[in-house]
Amino acid sequence: MGDFTVRLDETFQNIKLIKSYCREEYEISRAKVIIDKFLAIFKKAAYVESAASPIMEILGGLAVAIVIFYGGVQAINGETTSGAFVSFIAALLLAYKPLKALSKLNALMQEGLAASRRLFMMLDVEPESKIDETQAITDLKMYNIKFSNVFFSYKLGQNILNGINIDIKQGQTIALVGGSGVGKTTVLNLLQRLYNVSSGDICIGGININDIRLDVLRKNIAF
Ligand SMILES: Nc1ncnc2c1ncn2[C@@H]1O[C@H](COP(=O)(O)OP(=O)(O)O)[C@@H](O)[C@H]1O
Ligand SMILES: [Mg+2]
Incomplete structure:
Protein backbone atom coordinates (compact mmCIF):
# COMPACT_ATOMS: atom_id res chain seq x y z
CA MET A 1 0.00 0.00 0.00
CA ASP A 124 13.34 5.78 14.30
CA VAL A 125 14.51 8.46 11.87
CA GLU A 126 17.36 10.40 13.44
CA PRO A 127 16.72 14.08 13.99
CA GLU A 128 18.30 16.25 11.31
CA SER A 129 21.04 17.90 13.27
CA LYS A 130 23.01 16.62 16.18
CA ILE A 131 25.37 19.56 15.97
CA ASP A 132 25.18 22.17 18.71
CA GLU A 133 23.40 24.97 16.86
CA THR A 134 24.02 27.49 19.63
CA GLN A 135 27.74 27.36 18.85
CA ALA A 136 27.16 27.73 15.14
CA ILE A 137 28.06 30.61 12.89
CA THR A 138 25.07 32.77 11.97
CA ASP A 139 26.40 35.18 9.36
CA LEU A 140 28.15 34.51 6.10
CA LYS A 141 30.39 37.17 4.66
CA MET A 142 32.11 35.34 1.83
CA TYR A 143 30.44 32.98 -0.55
CA ASN A 144 33.12 31.00 -2.34
CA ILE A 145 32.24 27.32 -2.27
CA LYS A 146 34.82 24.62 -1.87
CA PHE A 147 34.38 20.83 -1.89
CA SER A 148 37.56 19.10 -0.70
CA ASN A 149 37.88 15.37 -1.31
CA VAL A 150 34.18 14.73 -0.66
CA PHE A 151 32.96 11.16 -0.48
CA PHE A 152 29.30 10.34 -0.13
CA SER A 153 26.95 7.38 -0.32
CA TYR A 154 23.20 7.17 0.30
CA LYS A 155 23.52 3.47 1.04
CA LEU A 156 26.51 1.84 2.66
CA GLY A 157 28.97 0.57 0.08
CA GLN A 158 27.44 2.41 -2.88
CA ASN A 159 29.56 5.51 -3.22
CA ILE A 160 27.93 8.20 -5.32
CA LEU A 161 30.68 10.79 -4.92
CA ASN A 162 34.29 9.62 -4.85
CA GLY A 163 36.69 12.33 -3.72
CA ILE A 164 35.03 15.31 -5.39
CA ASN A 165 36.96 18.58 -5.48
CA ILE A 166 35.14 21.73 -6.56
CA ASP A 167 36.33 25.30 -6.14
CA ILE A 168 33.86 28.01 -7.02
CA LYS A 169 34.86 31.64 -6.58
CA GLN A 170 32.37 34.15 -5.25
CA GLY A 171 30.25 35.52 -8.10
CA GLN A 172 31.31 32.80 -10.51
CA THR A 173 28.64 30.99 -12.52
CA ILE A 174 29.15 27.26 -12.73
CA ALA A 175 27.27 24.53 -14.58
CA LEU A 176 27.33 20.96 -13.33
CA VAL A 177 27.09 18.80 -16.42
CA GLY A 178 26.73 15.04 -16.56
CA GLY A 179 24.46 12.14 -17.39
CA SER A 180 21.40 11.33 -15.35
CA GLY A 181 22.25 9.74 -12.03
CA VAL A 182 25.91 10.76 -11.85
CA GLY A 183 25.30 12.83 -8.70
CA LYS A 184 24.61 16.44 -9.71
CA THR A 185 21.59 16.79 -7.43
CA THR A 186 23.54 14.96 -4.73
CA VAL A 187 26.19 17.70 -4.79
CA LEU A 188 23.47 20.30 -4.20
CA ASN A 189 21.86 18.16 -1.49
CA LEU A 190 25.18 18.02 0.36
CA LEU A 191 25.71 21.75 0.02
CA GLN A 192 22.42 22.34 1.89
CA ARG A 193 23.23 19.62 4.42
CA LEU A 194 20.16 17.65 3.45
CA TYR A 195 22.64 14.79 3.84
CA ASN A 196 26.00 14.78 5.58
CA VAL A 197 29.20 13.91 3.73
CA SER A 198 30.77 10.52 4.47
CA SER A 199 34.19 12.15 4.47
CA GLY A 200 35.82 15.32 3.17
CA ASP A 201 34.83 18.94 3.72
CA ILE A 202 32.45 21.42 2.18
CA CYS A 203 33.20 25.05 2.99
CA ILE A 204 31.46 28.30 2.18
CA GLY A 205 33.66 31.35 2.56
CA GLY A 206 36.22 29.17 4.31
CA ILE A 207 33.72 28.02 6.95
CA ASN A 208 32.83 24.35 7.11
CA ILE A 209 29.08 24.08 6.43
CA ASN A 210 28.78 21.87 9.52
CA ASP A 211 29.67 24.95 11.58
CA ILE A 212 27.06 27.17 9.95
CA ARG A 213 23.64 27.22 11.57
CA LEU A 214 21.33 25.14 9.40
CA ASP A 215 18.66 27.77 8.76
CA VAL A 216 21.30 30.40 7.94
CA LEU A 217 22.94 28.02 5.50
CA ARG A 218 19.70 27.21 3.73
CA LYS A 219 18.43 30.80 3.65
CA ASN A 220 21.55 31.63 1.65
CA ILE A 221 20.81 28.99 -0.96
CA ALA A 222 18.15 29.27 -3.65
CA PHE A 223 17.10 26.18 -5.50
N1 LIG B 1 17.67 9.54 -1.59
C1 LIG B 1 18.42 8.65 -2.26
N2 LIG B 1 18.63 7.42 -1.74
C2 LIG B 1 19.40 6.51 -2.39
N3 LIG B 1 19.99 6.74 -3.58
C3 LIG B 1 19.82 7.94 -4.15
C4 LIG B 1 19.01 8.96 -3.52
N4 LIG B 1 19.02 10.05 -4.33
C5 LIG B 1 19.77 9.73 -5.40
N5 LIG B 1 20.25 8.47 -5.31
C6 LIG B 1 21.16 7.80 -6.27
O1 LIG B 1 22.33 8.56 -6.36
C7 LIG B 1 22.77 8.65 -7.70
C8 LIG B 1 22.97 10.10 -8.08
O2 LIG B 1 21.69 10.72 -8.07
P1 LIG B 1 21.49 12.25 -8.41
O3 LIG B 1 22.44 13.07 -7.60
O4 LIG B 1 20.05 12.55 -8.25
O5 LIG B 1 21.92 12.31 -9.94
P2 LIG B 1 21.73 13.48 -11.00
O6 LIG B 1 21.12 14.66 -10.31
O7 LIG B 1 23.11 13.72 -11.52
O8 LIG B 1 20.85 12.91 -12.07
C9 LIG B 1 21.76 7.90 -8.54
O9 LIG B 1 22.30 6.64 -8.83
C10 LIG B 1 20.56 7.79 -7.66
O10 LIG B 1 19.90 6.57 -7.92
MG1 LIG C 1 19.34 15.56 -10.66
Missing part, protein backbone atom coordinates in the same frame (compact mmCIF):
# COMPACT_ATOMS: atom_id res chain seq x y z
CA GLY A 2 2.85 2.33 0.88
CA ASP A 3 4.56 1.61 -2.46
CA PHE A 4 1.36 2.30 -4.28
CA THR A 5 0.66 5.69 -2.72
CA VAL A 6 4.29 6.72 -3.24
CA ARG A 7 4.13 5.78 -6.91
CA LEU A 8 0.81 7.58 -7.43
CA ASP A 9 2.08 10.63 -5.62
CA GLU A 10 5.21 10.72 -7.80
CA THR A 11 3.19 10.24 -10.95
CA PHE A 12 0.67 12.97 -10.25
CA GLN A 13 3.26 15.44 -9.06
CA ASN A 14 5.25 14.98 -12.25
CA ILE A 15 2.31 14.69 -14.59
CA LYS A 16 3.60 17.47 -16.88
CA LEU A 17 6.96 15.74 -17.31
CA ILE A 18 5.26 12.43 -17.99
CA LYS A 19 3.04 14.00 -20.63
CA SER A 20 5.84 15.91 -22.30
CA TYR A 21 7.90 12.72 -22.64
CA CYS A 22 4.84 10.69 -23.76
CA ARG A 23 5.41 8.25 -20.88
CA GLU A 24 1.74 7.73 -20.01
CA GLU A 25 1.70 4.09 -21.13
CA TYR A 26 4.86 3.35 -19.18
CA GLU A 27 3.49 4.93 -16.00
CA ILE A 28 0.22 3.05 -16.39
CA SER A 29 2.11 -0.23 -16.74
CA ARG A 30 4.20 0.60 -13.65
CA ALA A 31 1.05 1.28 -11.63
CA LYS A 32 -0.54 -1.87 -13.01
CA VAL A 33 2.28 -4.04 -11.69
CA ILE A 34 1.66 -2.76 -8.16
CA ILE A 35 -2.13 -3.00 -8.47
CA ASP A 36 -1.81 -6.61 -9.67
CA LYS A 37 0.40 -7.45 -6.72
CA PHE A 38 -2.17 -5.85 -4.47
CA LEU A 39 -5.00 -7.79 -6.01
CA ALA A 40 -3.14 -11.06 -5.48
CA ILE A 41 -2.57 -10.24 -1.79
CA PHE A 42 -6.19 -9.19 -1.25
CA LYS A 43 -7.45 -12.32 -3.00
CA LYS A 44 -5.29 -14.49 -0.79
CA ALA A 45 -6.53 -12.68 2.32
CA ALA A 46 -10.13 -13.05 1.19
CA TYR A 47 -9.63 -16.80 0.59
CA VAL A 48 -8.14 -17.35 4.04
CA GLU A 49 -10.81 -15.24 5.72
CA SER A 50 -13.71 -16.92 3.96
CA ALA A 51 -12.23 -20.38 4.58
CA ALA A 52 -11.55 -19.71 8.25
CA SER A 53 -15.13 -18.91 9.15
CA PRO A 54 -16.83 -22.10 7.83
CA ILE A 55 -14.03 -24.27 9.20
CA MET A 56 -14.49 -22.72 12.63
CA GLU A 57 -18.27 -23.22 12.38
CA ILE A 58 -17.87 -26.88 11.45
CA LEU A 59 -15.34 -27.57 14.20
CA GLY A 60 -17.50 -25.70 16.73
CA GLY A 61 -20.62 -27.59 15.66
CA LEU A 62 -18.76 -30.89 15.89
CA ALA A 63 -17.47 -30.08 19.36
CA VAL A 64 -20.97 -29.21 20.58
CA ALA A 65 -22.36 -32.39 19.02
CA ILE A 66 -19.70 -34.52 20.69
CA VAL A 67 -20.32 -32.90 24.08
CA ILE A 68 -24.08 -33.39 23.78
CA PHE A 69 -23.58 -36.99 22.76
CA TYR A 70 -21.07 -37.76 25.54
CA GLY A 71 -23.02 -35.84 28.21
CA GLY A 72 -26.28 -37.36 27.00
CA VAL A 73 -24.91 -40.87 27.31
CA GLN A 74 -23.60 -40.08 30.81
CA ALA A 75 -26.98 -38.59 31.84
CA ILE A 76 -28.84 -41.63 30.52
CA ASN A 77 -26.50 -43.95 32.41
CA GLY A 78 -27.09 -41.90 35.54
CA GLU A 79 -23.46 -40.82 35.86
CA THR A 80 -24.47 -37.10 35.84
CA THR A 81 -27.74 -35.46 36.63
CA SER A 82 -29.59 -33.98 33.66
CA GLY A 83 -29.49 -30.59 35.44
CA ALA A 84 -25.69 -30.56 35.49
CA PHE A 85 -25.67 -31.67 31.87
CA VAL A 86 -27.98 -28.85 30.73
CA SER A 87 -26.02 -26.20 32.65
CA PHE A 88 -22.79 -27.50 31.12
CA ILE A 89 -24.29 -27.20 27.62
CA ALA A 90 -25.46 -23.65 28.40
CA ALA A 91 -21.98 -22.68 29.59
CA LEU A 92 -20.44 -24.23 26.50
CA LEU A 93 -22.74 -22.32 24.15
CA LEU A 94 -22.00 -19.09 26.01
CA ALA A 95 -18.26 -19.69 25.62
CA TYR A 96 -18.59 -20.37 21.90
CA LYS A 97 -18.96 -16.76 20.74
CA PRO A 98 -15.94 -15.35 22.63
CA LEU A 99 -13.84 -18.26 21.37
CA LYS A 100 -14.88 -17.45 17.83
CA ALA A 101 -13.90 -13.82 18.32
CA LEU A 102 -10.51 -15.05 19.49
CA SER A 103 -9.93 -16.65 16.09
CA LYS A 104 -10.25 -13.23 14.47
CA LEU A 105 -7.70 -11.77 16.87
CA ASN A 106 -4.70 -12.95 14.88
CA ALA A 107 -5.78 -11.21 11.68
CA LEU A 108 -6.42 -8.00 13.59
CA MET A 109 -3.05 -8.20 15.35
CA GLN A 110 -1.24 -8.75 12.03
CA GLU A 111 -2.86 -5.65 10.55
CA GLY A 112 -1.90 -3.65 13.60
CA LEU A 113 1.68 -4.92 13.50
CA ALA A 114 2.07 -3.99 9.84
CA ALA A 115 0.83 -0.48 10.55
CA SER A 116 3.02 -0.05 13.61
CA ARG A 117 6.09 -1.19 11.69
CA ARG A 118 5.60 1.75 9.33
CA LEU A 119 5.03 4.07 12.25
CA PHE A 120 8.19 2.94 14.04
CA MET A 121 10.20 3.38 10.85
CA MET A 122 9.25 7.07 10.99
CA LEU A 123 9.89 7.33 14.72
Whole structure:
Protein backbone atom coordinates (compact mmCIF):
# COMPACT_ATOMS: atom_id res chain seq x y z
CA MET A 1 0.00 0.00 0.00
CA GLY A 2 2.85 2.33 0.88
CA ASP A 3 4.56 1.61 -2.46
CA PHE A 4 1.36 2.30 -4.28
CA THR A 5 0.66 5.69 -2.72
CA VAL A 6 4.29 6.72 -3.24
CA ARG A 7 4.13 5.78 -6.91
CA LEU A 8 0.81 7.58 -7.43
CA ASP A 9 2.08 10.63 -5.62
CA GLU A 10 5.21 10.72 -7.80
CA THR A 11 3.19 10.24 -10.95
CA PHE A 12 0.67 12.97 -10.25
CA GLN A 13 3.26 15.44 -9.06
CA ASN A 14 5.25 14.98 -12.25
CA ILE A 15 2.31 14.69 -14.59
CA LYS A 16 3.60 17.47 -16.88
CA LEU A 17 6.96 15.74 -17.31
CA ILE A 18 5.26 12.43 -17.99
CA LYS A 19 3.04 14.00 -20.63
CA SER A 20 5.84 15.91 -22.30
CA TYR A 21 7.90 12.72 -22.64
CA CYS A 22 4.84 10.69 -23.76
CA ARG A 23 5.41 8.25 -20.88
CA GLU A 24 1.74 7.73 -20.01
CA GLU A 25 1.70 4.09 -21.13
CA TYR A 26 4.86 3.35 -19.18
CA GLU A 27 3.49 4.93 -16.00
CA ILE A 28 0.22 3.05 -16.39
CA SER A 29 2.11 -0.23 -16.74
CA ARG A 30 4.20 0.60 -13.65
CA ALA A 31 1.05 1.28 -11.63
CA LYS A 32 -0.54 -1.87 -13.01
CA VAL A 33 2.28 -4.04 -11.69
CA ILE A 34 1.66 -2.76 -8.16
CA ILE A 35 -2.13 -3.00 -8.47
CA ASP A 36 -1.81 -6.61 -9.67
CA LYS A 37 0.40 -7.45 -6.72
CA PHE A 38 -2.17 -5.85 -4.47
CA LEU A 39 -5.00 -7.79 -6.01
CA ALA A 40 -3.14 -11.06 -5.48
CA ILE A 41 -2.57 -10.24 -1.79
CA PHE A 42 -6.19 -9.19 -1.25
CA LYS A 43 -7.45 -12.32 -3.00
CA LYS A 44 -5.29 -14.49 -0.79
CA ALA A 45 -6.53 -12.68 2.32
CA ALA A 46 -10.13 -13.05 1.19
CA TYR A 47 -9.63 -16.80 0.59
CA VAL A 48 -8.14 -17.35 4.04
CA GLU A 49 -10.81 -15.24 5.72
CA SER A 50 -13.71 -16.92 3.96
CA ALA A 51 -12.23 -20.38 4.58
CA ALA A 52 -11.55 -19.71 8.25
CA SER A 53 -15.13 -18.91 9.15
CA PRO A 54 -16.83 -22.10 7.83
CA ILE A 55 -14.03 -24.27 9.20
CA MET A 56 -14.49 -22.72 12.63
CA GLU A 57 -18.27 -23.22 12.38
CA ILE A 58 -17.87 -26.88 11.45
CA LEU A 59 -15.34 -27.57 14.20
CA GLY A 60 -17.50 -25.70 16.73
CA GLY A 61 -20.62 -27.59 15.66
CA LEU A 62 -18.76 -30.89 15.89
CA ALA A 63 -17.47 -30.08 19.36
CA VAL A 64 -20.97 -29.21 20.58
CA ALA A 65 -22.36 -32.39 19.02
CA ILE A 66 -19.70 -34.52 20.69
CA VAL A 67 -20.32 -32.90 24.08
CA ILE A 68 -24.08 -33.39 23.78
CA PHE A 69 -23.58 -36.99 22.76
CA TYR A 70 -21.07 -37.76 25.54
CA GLY A 71 -23.02 -35.84 28.21
CA GLY A 72 -26.28 -37.36 27.00
CA VAL A 73 -24.91 -40.87 27.31
CA GLN A 74 -23.60 -40.08 30.81
CA ALA A 75 -26.98 -38.59 31.84
CA ILE A 76 -28.84 -41.63 30.52
CA ASN A 77 -26.50 -43.95 32.41
CA GLY A 78 -27.09 -41.90 35.54
CA GLU A 79 -23.46 -40.82 35.86
CA THR A 80 -24.47 -37.10 35.84
CA THR A 81 -27.74 -35.46 36.63
CA SER A 82 -29.59 -33.98 33.66
CA GLY A 83 -29.49 -30.59 35.44
CA ALA A 84 -25.69 -30.56 35.49
CA PHE A 85 -25.67 -31.67 31.87
CA VAL A 86 -27.98 -28.85 30.73
CA SER A 87 -26.02 -26.20 32.65
CA PHE A 88 -22.79 -27.50 31.12
CA ILE A 89 -24.29 -27.20 27.62
CA ALA A 90 -25.46 -23.65 28.40
CA ALA A 91 -21.98 -22.68 29.59
CA LEU A 92 -20.44 -24.23 26.50
CA LEU A 93 -22.74 -22.32 24.15
CA LEU A 94 -22.00 -19.09 26.01
CA ALA A 95 -18.26 -19.69 25.62
CA TYR A 96 -18.59 -20.37 21.90
CA LYS A 97 -18.96 -16.76 20.74
CA PRO A 98 -15.94 -15.35 22.63
CA LEU A 99 -13.84 -18.26 21.37
CA LYS A 100 -14.88 -17.45 17.83
CA ALA A 101 -13.90 -13.82 18.32
CA LEU A 102 -10.51 -15.05 19.49
CA SER A 103 -9.93 -16.65 16.09
CA LYS A 104 -10.25 -13.23 14.47
CA LEU A 105 -7.70 -11.77 16.87
CA ASN A 106 -4.70 -12.95 14.88
CA ALA A 107 -5.78 -11.21 11.68
CA LEU A 108 -6.42 -8.00 13.59
CA MET A 109 -3.05 -8.20 15.35
CA GLN A 110 -1.24 -8.75 12.03
CA GLU A 111 -2.86 -5.65 10.55
CA GLY A 112 -1.90 -3.65 13.60
CA LEU A 113 1.68 -4.92 13.50
CA ALA A 114 2.07 -3.99 9.84
CA ALA A 115 0.83 -0.48 10.55
CA SER A 116 3.02 -0.05 13.61
CA ARG A 117 6.09 -1.19 11.69
CA ARG A 118 5.60 1.75 9.33
CA LEU A 119 5.03 4.07 12.25
CA PHE A 120 8.19 2.94 14.04
CA MET A 121 10.20 3.38 10.85
CA MET A 122 9.25 7.07 10.99
CA LEU A 123 9.89 7.33 14.72
CA ASP A 124 13.34 5.78 14.30
CA VAL A 125 14.51 8.46 11.87
CA GLU A 126 17.36 10.40 13.44
CA PRO A 127 16.72 14.08 13.99
CA GLU A 128 18.30 16.25 11.31
CA SER A 129 21.04 17.90 13.27
CA LYS A 130 23.01 16.62 16.18
CA ILE A 131 25.37 19.56 15.97
CA ASP A 132 25.18 22.17 18.71
CA GLU A 133 23.40 24.97 16.86
CA THR A 134 24.02 27.49 19.63
CA GLN A 135 27.74 27.36 18.85
CA ALA A 136 27.16 27.73 15.14
CA ILE A 137 28.06 30.61 12.89
CA THR A 138 25.07 32.77 11.97
CA ASP A 139 26.40 35.18 9.36
CA LEU A 140 28.15 34.51 6.10
CA LYS A 141 30.39 37.17 4.66
CA MET A 142 32.11 35.34 1.83
CA TYR A 143 30.44 32.98 -0.55
CA ASN A 144 33.12 31.00 -2.34
CA ILE A 145 32.24 27.32 -2.27
CA LYS A 146 34.82 24.62 -1.87
CA PHE A 147 34.38 20.83 -1.89
CA SER A 148 37.56 19.10 -0.70
CA ASN A 149 37.88 15.37 -1.31
CA VAL A 150 34.18 14.73 -0.66
CA PHE A 151 32.96 11.16 -0.48
CA PHE A 152 29.30 10.34 -0.13
CA SER A 153 26.95 7.38 -0.32
CA TYR A 154 23.20 7.17 0.30
CA LYS A 155 23.52 3.47 1.04
CA LEU A 156 26.51 1.84 2.66
CA GLY A 157 28.97 0.57 0.08
CA GLN A 158 27.44 2.41 -2.88
CA ASN A 159 29.56 5.51 -3.22
CA ILE A 160 27.93 8.20 -5.32
CA LEU A 161 30.68 10.79 -4.92
CA ASN A 162 34.29 9.62 -4.85
CA GLY A 163 36.69 12.33 -3.72
CA ILE A 164 35.03 15.31 -5.39
CA ASN A 165 36.96 18.58 -5.48
CA ILE A 166 35.14 21.73 -6.56
CA ASP A 167 36.33 25.30 -6.14
CA ILE A 168 33.86 28.01 -7.02
CA LYS A 169 34.86 31.64 -6.58
CA GLN A 170 32.37 34.15 -5.25
CA GLY A 171 30.25 35.52 -8.10
CA GLN A 172 31.31 32.80 -10.51
CA THR A 173 28.64 30.99 -12.52
CA ILE A 174 29.15 27.26 -12.73
CA ALA A 175 27.27 24.53 -14.58
CA LEU A 176 27.33 20.96 -13.33
CA VAL A 177 27.09 18.80 -16.42
CA GLY A 178 26.73 15.04 -16.56
CA GLY A 179 24.46 12.14 -17.39
CA SER A 180 21.40 11.33 -15.35
CA GLY A 181 22.25 9.74 -12.03
CA VAL A 182 25.91 10.76 -11.85
CA GLY A 183 25.30 12.83 -8.70
CA LYS A 184 24.61 16.44 -9.71
CA THR A 185 21.59 16.79 -7.43
CA THR A 186 23.54 14.96 -4.73
CA VAL A 187 26.19 17.70 -4.79
CA LEU A 188 23.47 20.30 -4.20
CA ASN A 189 21.86 18.16 -1.49
CA LEU A 190 25.18 18.02 0.36
CA LEU A 191 25.71 21.75 0.02
CA GLN A 192 22.42 22.34 1.89
CA ARG A 193 23.23 19.62 4.42
CA LEU A 194 20.16 17.65 3.45
CA TYR A 195 22.64 14.79 3.84
CA ASN A 196 26.00 14.78 5.58
CA VAL A 197 29.20 13.91 3.73
CA SER A 198 30.77 10.52 4.47
CA SER A 199 34.19 12.15 4.47
CA GLY A 200 35.82 15.32 3.17
CA ASP A 201 34.83 18.94 3.72
CA ILE A 202 32.45 21.42 2.18
CA CYS A 203 33.20 25.05 2.99
CA ILE A 204 31.46 28.30 2.18
CA GLY A 205 33.66 31.35 2.56
CA GLY A 206 36.22 29.17 4.31
CA ILE A 207 33.72 28.02 6.95
CA ASN A 208 32.83 24.35 7.11
CA ILE A 209 29.08 24.08 6.43
CA ASN A 210 28.78 21.87 9.52
CA ASP A 211 29.67 24.95 11.58
CA ILE A 212 27.06 27.17 9.95
CA ARG A 213 23.64 27.22 11.57
CA LEU A 214 21.33 25.14 9.40
CA ASP A 215 18.66 27.77 8.76
CA VAL A 216 21.30 30.40 7.94
CA LEU A 217 22.94 28.02 5.50
CA ARG A 218 19.70 27.21 3.73
CA LYS A 219 18.43 30.80 3.65
CA ASN A 220 21.55 31.63 1.65
CA ILE A 221 20.81 28.99 -0.96
CA ALA A 222 18.15 29.27 -3.65
CA PHE A 223 17.10 26.18 -5.50
N1 LIG B 1 17.67 9.54 -1.59
C1 LIG B 1 18.42 8.65 -2.26
N2 LIG B 1 18.63 7.42 -1.74
C2 LIG B 1 19.40 6.51 -2.39
N3 LIG B 1 19.99 6.74 -3.58
C3 LIG B 1 19.82 7.94 -4.15
C4 LIG B 1 19.01 8.96 -3.52
N4 LIG B 1 19.02 10.05 -4.33
C5 LIG B 1 19.77 9.73 -5.40
N5 LIG B 1 20.25 8.47 -5.31
C6 LIG B 1 21.16 7.80 -6.27
O1 LIG B 1 22.33 8.56 -6.36
C7 LIG B 1 22.77 8.65 -7.70
C8 LIG B 1 22.97 10.10 -8.08
O2 LIG B 1 21.69 10.72 -8.07
P1 LIG B 1 21.49 12.25 -8.41
O3 LIG B 1 22.44 13.07 -7.60
O4 LIG B 1 20.05 12.55 -8.25
O5 LIG B 1 21.92 12.31 -9.94
P2 LIG B 1 21.73 13.48 -11.00
O6 LIG B 1 21.12 14.66 -10.31
O7 LIG B 1 23.11 13.72 -11.52
O8 LIG B 1 20.85 12.91 -12.07
C9 LIG B 1 21.76 7.90 -8.54
O9 LIG B 1 22.30 6.64 -8.83
C10 LIG B 1 20.56 7.79 -7.66
O10 LIG B 1 19.90 6.57 -7.92
MG1 LIG C 1 19.34 15.56 -10.66
